[in-house]
Amino acid sequence: MADVEDIMSMRQIFAEQYVKLPLLVDTDTFTGKTYIVTGSNNGLGLETARHLVRCSATRVILAVRNIAAGETAKADIERTTGRKGVAEVWQLDLSYTASVKEFVKKAEKELDRVDGLIENAGVYLDSWTVAEGGMETTMTVNVVNTMFLGVLMMPKLMESAKKHNIKPCVVFLVSGLGFTPQAQKELAKGGKDNILQGLNDPKQQNMDQR
Known part of the structure; x- marks a missing residue:
């Protein structure tokens, strides 16, 4: 039964990729505003930044x-939008806590305001690797340091809200694959009180379900 549910979930996910939604362009909404998009050198991050x-x-x-991939993305955005001097490439490696801290310090120092933080960056690995701090890499990048970045950016977002009378937003892009029955089984391996511990155990986890 679980296999059938997995197949149906995957069919739904793939079908939804072909739904075309209008990308409304509203210059009044975005003029004068500053946005941060993580993982913006390709895929959804690149298209979000371009928009x-x-x-x-x-x-x-x-x-x-x-950085090199970021510069390529920047050049592509400038070519397709006709706007130069808007996109900026900043270093952020979510596999390292120090990189997250350095990025936030730079944002606090160099950005007058932040209207939106769009957290899109993530990795998909088919083999077990360990990142800084001893945690599995996909968990470090996709969960722990993604949330850490959001938390560290809160003071800057609150400052922007008060200074410019705005309502900054934080957006997390997630995958529907995490809601398949098989993925839920993987999450349950550590028990409801030890989800991260279970996900960080190479003997229990199936990387195909990450």
């Missing part, structure tokens, strides 16, 4: 692990 630039945002920070 924000096209919508007349004043600054769009491409927070990426690979």
